[in-house]
Amino acid sequence: MTAGRTRWLFASQLGSQFDDGGQIMLIEARSVFARRPMHRAKAHLLLSALRHRARELGERAEFHRVDNYAEVVDGRDDLEVIDPTSWSARRFVRKRGIAVLPSRGFVTNETDFGEWAASRGSSRLLLEDFYRDMRVRTGILMEGSAPAGGSWNYDHDNRQPPPKNAATLGLAPWWPTEDDIDDEVRSDLDQWSSEGSVRLVGEDGPRRFAATETEANQALSDFLDYRLADFGRYEDAMLQGDWTMAHSLLSAPMNLGLLDPREVVDAAEARLRAGEAPLNSVEGFVRQIAGWRDYVWHLYWHLGERYPAQSNYLRATTPLPDAFTSLDPEQITANCLRETIDGMRRHGWAHHIQRLMVLGNWALQHGYDPVALNDWFVDMFVDGTPWVMPANVIGMSQHADGGIVATKPYASGGAYINKMSDYCGSCRFNPKVRLGDDACPFTAGYWAFLDRNESRLARNGRMGQSLAALRQLSDREAVVDQERRRDSW
Ligand SMILES: Cc1cc2nc3c(=O)[nH]c(=O)nc-3n(C[C@H](O)[C@H](O)[C@H](O)COP(=O)(O)OP(=O)(O)OC[C@H]3O[C@@H](n4cnc5c(N)ncnc54)[C@H](O)[C@@H]3O)c2cc1C
Numbered sequence: 509m510t511a512g513r514t515r516w517l518f519a520s521q522l523g524s525q526f527d528d529g530g531q532i533m534l535i536e537a538r539s540v541f542a543r544r545p546m547h548r549a550k551a552h553l554l555l556s557a558l559r560h561r562a563r564e565l566g567e568r569a570e571f572h573r574v575d576n577y578a579e580v581v582d583g584r585d586d587l588e589v590i591d592p593t594s595w596s597a598r599r600f601v602r603k604r605g606i607a608v609l610p611s612r613g614f615v616t617n618e619t620d621f622g623e624w625a626a627s628r629g630s631s632r633l634l635l636e637d638f639y640r641d642m643r644v645r646t647g648i649l650m651e652g653s654a655p656a657g658g659s660w661n662y663d664h665d666n667r668q669p670p671p672k673n674a675a676t677l678g679l680a681p682w683w684p685t686e687d688d689i690d691d692e693v694r695s696d697l698d699q700w701s702s703e704g705s706v707r708l709v710g711e712d713g714p715r716r717f718a719a720t721e722t723e724a725n726q727a728l729s730d731f732l733d734y735r736l737a738d739f740g741r742y743e744d745a746m747l748q749g750d751w752t753m754a755h756s757l758l759s760a761p762m763n764l765g766l767l768d769p770r771e772v773v774d775a776a777e778a779r780l781r782a783g784e785a786p787l788n789s790v791e792g793f794v795r796q797i798a799g800w801r802d803y804v805w806h807l808y809w810h811l812g813e814r815y816p817a818q819s820n821y822l823r824a825t826t827p828l829p830d831a832f833t834s835l836d837p838e839q840i841t842a843n844c845l846r847e848t849i850d851g852m853r854r855h856g857w858a859h860h861i862q863r864l865m866v867l868g869n870w871a872l873q874h875g876y877d878p879v880a881l882n883d884w885f886v887d888m889f890v891d892g893t894p895w896v897m898p899a900n901v902i903g904m905s906q907h908a909d910g911g912i913v914a915t916k917p918y919a920s921g922g923a924y925i926n927k928m929s930d931y932c933g934s935c936r937f938n939p940k941v942r943l944g945d946d947a948c949p950f951t952a953g954y955w956a957f958l959d960r961n962e963s964r965l966a967r968n969g970r971m972g973q974s975l976a977a978l979r980q981l982s983d984r985e986a987v988v989d990q991e992r993r994r995d996s997w
């Protein structure tokens with residue numbers, strides 16, 4: 509902290525890792541909530557976290573509730589910031605000459621990533637290479653110069669389907685207790701909505717995600733004690749009666765800056781060393797945070813601000829349907845999609861495989877506009893941020909960059925969903941059927957997607973087998989025609 513300066517902290521910088529002592533400024537700007545429709549649980553969490561932080565800091569913090577940042581910031585020359593997390597916020601602070609300190613909140617820093625990326629020359633920036641380099645540089649899960657357990661990757665032990673006939677994993681998480689700040693937030697949101705200054709979607713409450721550092725640490729301990737051991741094997745499993753499975757629910761507190769991801773990773777490694785969690789789970793969890801989370805953060809800057817707008821390799825232009833924009837499960841028959849959208853409506857959250865293989869897969873098959881989808885994910889998820897989305901949505905899930913982030917599209921039919929979940933048993937459609945009244949829209953949609961993009965995907969060696977199977981389909985034309993006409997899904 510530079511003497512005489514006030515540190516302006518953003519809503520992604522609310523934990524003690526961003527506080528070096530000294531005077532703090534927090535701004536609650538209504539315009540942030542008014543840009544586009546936002547999930548009500550997300551608006552609630554952001555406001556609750558900011559207001560809790562202001563109360564914790566007491567007289568050390570100036571807390572402004574205004575319409576926009578410029579009202580408070582313009583004309584001041586005493587401010588410093590820790591580099592913020594979006595292109596627009598970085599532009600805003602630099603344009604005003606505000607002192608900028610290096611970013612925090614990730615396991616690796618931007619300089620190290622820049623050096624690593626430069627050292628790769630023209631080679632692809634693969635997650636697996638970044639992840640191994642990170643492990644060596646940080647010593648996380650290392651035994652000397654070798655990876656703990658002798659292998660870098662335990663994916664073969666993970667990705668199991670859910671236990672047969674189980675309605676839930678029985679690993680219900682700890683939940684925060686709301687207080688007077690949450691009551692005030694709820695009534696403010698009611699008022700802002702009725703005035704028409706914000707457009708909120710979905711349900712708000714009870715609050716399920718940590719809004720303070722104390723709550724975040726409680727959520728972390730609960731995960732380490734009760735779910736980390738099963739995290740690995742059920743990482744990709746889905747059960748309609750269990751919306752949290754063995755996941756950590758820590759993305760929101762980490763993205764609010766309430767937890768230091770390095771400390772989270774170290775705490776998981778300590779459970780391994782104490783014999784309290786298996787290596788496949790701990791490695792899988794470390795890979796998600798120090799691997800994927802850091803990797804997509806660095807790619808956000810590396811790929812550039814125009815990466816989303818310039819990426820539409822599959823020429824996808826379909827607008828998002830009302831069932832998505834209004835989070836209305838009543839408009840959806842497909843059980844997997846209906847349950848996922850319903851979970852989003854209730855919580856502003858879905859777990860990874862629902863995001864990738866249900867929502868993302870569906871959007872990919874139906875050619876939803878990638879930028880509109882990217883913005884929808886930012887606005888509708890409690891953990892949605894501008895930096896996390898481009899690599900995940902534009903790159904990984906929609907293949908809109910033609911293969912920079914993922915070597916092939918994450919498209920699959922109902923067989924995958926059937927294997928990894930219990931959704932299909934009570935669905936009106938049949939995952940094995942591609943033609944007729946019972947045809948599963950994911951199964952038939954998969955073939956229609958391949959048909960529509962055949963010529964572009966033919967350039968991708970990894971799609972050879974799928975395209976060969978498409979060409980052998982006896983009813984290809986009928987399936988494609990059926991999906992073109994489909995009005996109920
Ligand atoms: C289409 C799509 C959209 C996504 N949107 C978001 C988002 O808005 N915000 C967000 O933080 N993550 C997002 N992710 C990544 C991941 O799905 C979520 O981080 C995770 O589901 C959050 O739940 P959790 O904390 O219980 O995670 P866990 O399953 O417990 O995983 C542990 C942590 O790993 C990190 N992580 C895992 N995978 C990723 C990833 N691909 N990218 C970044 N971090 C990762 C998260 O910080 C997460 O908390 C998205 C992934 C996809 C495919």
Ligand code: SF4
Nearest residue numbers: 842844922932935948
């Ligand atoms: S049958 Fe198809 S639409 Fe229904 S739940 Fe299974 S994958 Fe989803």
